[in-house]
Amino acid sequence: SQQGEEDPQALSIQEGxxxxxNCSYKTSINNLQWYRQNSGRGLVHLILIRSNxxxxxxxxxxVTLDTSKKSSSLLITASRAADxxxxxxxTAPYQxxxxxxxxxxxTRLTVIP
Amino acid sequence: xxxxxxxxxxxxxxxGKKLTVTCSQNMNHEYMSWYRQDxxxxxRQIYYSMNVEVTDKGDVPEGYKVSRKEKRNFPxxxxxPSPNQTSLYFCASRKGVGLRAGQPQHFGDGTRLSIx
Numbered sequence: 597s598q599q600g601e602e603d604p605q606a607l608s609i610q611e612g613x614x615x616x617x618n619c620s621y622k623t624s625i626n627n628l629q630w631y632r633q634n635s636g637r638g639l640v641h642l643i644l645i646r647s648n649x650x651x652x653x654x655x656x657x658x659v660t661l662d663t664s665k666k667s668s669s670l671l672i673t674a675s676r677a678a679d680x681x682x683x684x685x686x687t688a689p690y691q692x693x694x695x696x697x698x699x700x701x702x703t704r705l706t707v708i709p
Numbered sequence: 710x711x712x713x714x715x716x717x718x719x720x721x722x723x724x725g726k727k728l729t730v731t732c733s734q735n736m737n738h739e740y741m742s743w744y745r746q747d748x749x750x751x752x753r754q755i756y757y758s759m760n761v762e763v764t765d766k767g768d769v770p771e772g773y774k775v776s777r778k779e780k781r782n783f784p785x786x787x788x789x790p791s792p793n794q795t796s797l798y799f800c801a802s803r804k805g806v807g808l809r810a811g812q813p814q815h816f817g818d819g820t821r822l823s824i825x
Contacts, residue, residue: 629813629814631816636819637818637819638713638799638816638817638818638819639752639799639801639814639816640816641813641814641815644812644813684751684752686752695740695757695759695765696754696757696767696768697742697754697814698754698768699744699751699752699753700751701749701750701751702751
């Protein structure tokens with residue numbers, strides 16, 4: 597399977613702490629994306645990092661990409677209770693022209709107020 | 710408001726009874742896609758479409774059909790549903806196609822199908 601894998605599967609932290617989630621994948625990619633899913637809702641795009649980028653920031657989010665290790669991490673700083681959700685990485689493999697997006701199984705983040 | 714709209718949101722039906730889940734987007738996006746989400750398996754792509762009358766198989770196309778007669782609509786058809794198609798389904802759209810289309814996908818709120 598070309599799916600990514602997130603680690604850990606579940607993470608519970610106190611409000612104000614930082615949360616780090618990791619994603620590993622198997623094939624060469626065009627880009628890697630992180631999405632968030634609140635319970636019972638659709639996925640919301642958070643950030644996209646291209647294969648030639650190593651780090652990207654958006655507000656309290658920081659994403660890194662290491663193509664040599666085929667891995668990415670998502671850091672959420674100063675977490676809030678509203679950050680409680682599932683987070684998914686999705687890879688766009690290079691050979692399929694970014695038309696296929698392969699999602700991992702997600703990390704369930706719980707932020708305790 | 711820019712959005713992807715799926716209908717119905719919930720459906721309970723029986724094996725073999727044909728059903729269609731509609732998906733519509735108002736962003737004039739070229740690319741549309743269907744996914745199913747199952748516990749422990751994440752999201753898996755069923756079919757995608759790069760433009761009108763252009764569709765292609767994703768990871769798990771068996772048992773599903775799609776059509777793209779208009780740019781805004783991309784219905785998912787289950788001709789003869791079976792219990793293993795019980796799942797949460799998401800439609801998504803994106804601007805642009807191909808290698809240059811490093812754009813995020815916009816998702817609908819999902820359709821929960823139960824096939825008895």
